[in-house]
Amino acid sequence: MSEANKKAPRRIAQAVLNSLKGGVVPRIGLPYITVGRKNEIAALLHDVDIIAEGGASFRFIVGRYGSGKSFLLQTIRNYVMDRGFIVCDADLSPERRLQGTKGQGLATYRELIGNLSTKTRPEGGALALVLDRWISTVQSEAAQETGLAPGDPALTKAVDRKITAVTSSISELVHGFEFARLLSCYYHAYVDGDDEMKARVTRWFRGEYTLKKEAKDDLGVNIIITDDDWYEYLKLFASFFRLAGYQGMMIMVDELVNIYKIPNAISRQYNYEKLLTMYNDTLQGKARYLGIIMGATPQAVEDKRRGVYSYEALRSRLAEGKFSRPGARDLLAPVIRLEPLTAEEMLVLCEKLTELHAGLYGYDQRLTDSDLAAFIKIEYERIGADQNITPREVIRDFIELLDLLYQNPALSVEALLRSDEFAYAKSEAVSDSADDAYAEFTI
16 A cells, blocks of 8 residues: 555644645655646656666756645655655755855755755755765675675775775766765774764865865865855765765755845856856766756746846756647756646645544544535635635645634534635735735846
């Protein structure tokens, strides 16, 4: 039986419902509520297969606020971790960009590495775990190949040779020599039980050294990760993780709109230039075992004054072709535009939420199929719903309905659905308000 067909544990149901009611995507329990997006998921999973074979990919997921961008990213995140990938994710913000004069690019790198996750450590902070697992695996392989017992000096030499083979292949890449040297340093600290040295190396990998002199004194390397070259180290990590036994590395960056919001035109252009570098690297084969997915709003991408399309080199690469149209998008293109979920798909989602809610609070479901259909009908018949309604808005309304019915058994489902406050309320979809919020940046 698949996870989606099993009853959700109460702790997962609680996390899912609380997250959705708060307007955010849950980190766990997604299979219990996933509906639609079949074609988009299939397109992204095709990329995953290419990455595992040594390729690279770059995708933009474009949709309005509340349309399901973050949900799709989280779904792919969980899938690739199950497939043996390492995942790094971060949301851009005024303090975290791709490039900046005050370390904003390095701040994004630190966030990505801090959120580094594996199947066994999905909540992040997995860098030290990955390094220790790598060394342990190499030691086990060397012991099996040589038949030597742990502690034998000959086994240590055999392990050294295997470590050197890995670091040598890394050292051929940009900044690879120093990266390989630090991997070797971490290995010897691991063998010697030198936890302080291990912590220093990990700190360097996290981009937390700010002075070259400090790195030189602590580690013997005269280089640190900076705002200009942090992306090069992500490519190094992708190659290393593959050698360490993982399938590859997936980087997920959401809230690209924060680059669109940068008031200074030159700063925006520098960020788009970095974006172009990352895009070109993946498509030209300069990166291996690496996938990048970025989430953005339509305006953040398509605005020719401030958006991604304001940078001509990106616009010419990413602009939609002449044949794509709503209902028939090219999902193999770099930009995946999310189509609205249909009323039928939202009905299925509401059925799943009803089961989760009843299971969490231990009551018999009161809502009938006709009640669910009536709820969806009212939501989708509101003025402007065809353009403005989003899954987030419908989900929050529906969970509130479930909560009210649970807390007030005397309330009538029909009375709630027919109330003026619900049936005739103006749609609160965020697309128009989001456009208003951007007005100050577009004047």
